[in-house]
Amino acid sequence: MNIKFNNRDPLYVQVIQHFKEQIAKGYFEPGQVIPSRRELANQLKINPNTAQRAYKEMEELGLIFTEGNMPSCITKDKAVLKSVREEMITESVELFLNSIKSINVPLSEVLEVVKKKYDANSRETEE
Amino acid sequence: MNIKFNNRDPLYVQVIQHFKEQIAKGYFEPGQVIPSRRELANQLKINPNTAQRAYKEMEELGLIFTEGNMPSCITKDKAVLKSVREEMITESVELFLNSIKSINVPLSEVLEVVKKKYDANSRETEE
DNA sequence: CAAACTGTATTAACTTGTTAATACACCGAA
DNA sequence: TTCGGTGTATTAACAAGTTAATACAGTTTG
Numbered sequence: 001m002n003i004k005f006n007n008r009d010p011l012y013v014q015v016i017q018h019f020k021e022q023i024a025k026g027y028f029e030p031g032q033v034i035p036s037r038r039e040l041a042n043q044l045k046i047n048p049n050t051a052q053r054a055y056k057e058m059e060e061l062g063l064i065f066t067e068g069n070m071p072s073c074i075t076k077d078k079a080v081l082k083s084v085r086e087e088m089i090t091e092s093v094e095l096f097l098n099s100i101k102s103i104n105v106p107l108s109e110v111l112e113v114v115k116k117k118y119d120a121n122s123r124e125t126e127e
Numbered sequence: 128m129n130i131k132f133n134n135r136d137p138l139y140v141q142v143i144q145h146f147k148e149q150i151a152k153g154y155f156e157p158g159q160v161i162p163s164r165r166e167l168a169n170q171l172k173i174n175p176n177t178a179q180r181a182y183k184e185m186e187e188l189g190l191i192f193t194e195g196n197m198p199s200c201i202t203k204d205k206a207v208l209k210s211v212r213e214e215m216i217t218e219s220v221e222l223f224l225n226s227i228k229s230i231n232v233p234l235s236e237v238l239e240v241v242k243k244k245y246d247a248n249s250r251e252t253e254e
Numbered sequence: 255c256a257a258a259c260t261g262t263a264t265t266a267a268c269t270t271g272t273t274a275a276t277a278c279a280c281c282g283a284a
Numbered sequence: 285t286t287c288g289g290t291g292t293a294t295t296a297a298c299a300a301g302t303t304a305a306t307a308c309a310g311t312t313t314g
Binding site: 053 | 301302303304305309310311312
């Protein structure tokens with residue numbers, strides 16, 4: 001468990017984001033135990049309440065569940081786990097398209113720029 | 128001059144956004160006079176300081192210029208005007224790609240979803 | 255039982271950023 | 285000159301959201 005925090009987004013959002021990424025990449029087993037709030041807070045050097053807020057939202061999203069006062073677990077619902085990745089992509093795409101909607105960019109141009117920047121990006125991270 | 132404000136983004140940001148969109152769509156002539164801070168504030172029912180903040184940033188971006196205490200004008204630099212559209216697109220694309228970078232989405236899938244959502248979006252706005 | 259864990263709730267402190275109030279300086283026209 | 289416009293600067297008020305402090309309740313284990 002290790003997160004590189006930026007100081008632009010709220011901590012609890014970044015924590016959620018991190019878990020979503022792990023789920024999207026299939027790093028979690030259904031039902032897998034995750035660190036307790038306090039444990040996570042210790043690991044990440046954040047306040048337990050911040051961890052609590054992140055977990056609470058994840059619980060509302062159906063990504064994790066908690067029984068009694070046991071440490072929380074990743075949901076056992078494989079359909080939910082599977083849909084996380086797709087939803088992340090969909091949300092990003094819709095946000096993106098929305099942001100350029102007002103200036104009427106034709107699809108062909110959108111695709112062209114995306115291709116170009118995708119390549120440029122992957123080249124950056126490889127080298 | 129008419130802006131539909133949301134109450135999510137700061138007013139001054141939305142004002143800048145509006146001008147950028149107008150520029151990107153070629154609605155402004157180089158050197159064209161724009162409303163004074165107070166005039167704009169009146170029209171949009173916002174505080175003059177909010178208009179000022181927007182204009183100040185646009186000036187820093189080179190989009191407008193001000194001589195003495197004359198009303199500000201759209202820049203005469205056609206290259207700048209022309210690049211606005213491209214930069215808006217580029218920024219959006221990079222933000223987008225960045226947001227999904229961490230979950231390793233192959234280019235083909237990105238393009239596929241963009242196509243699909245683009246169509247869905249334009250259908251929404253037509254009907 | 256007591257200690258050490260769990261999750262949870264409530265409230266306060268703090269930060270950050272936006273917006274508003276106000277005043278100043280300049281110029282041009284009546 | 286005076287008045288009504290311009291742009292500009294400084295400061296205060298306000299709002300919203302995040303983070304922290306603290307306390308409570310339950311369960312398991314030594």
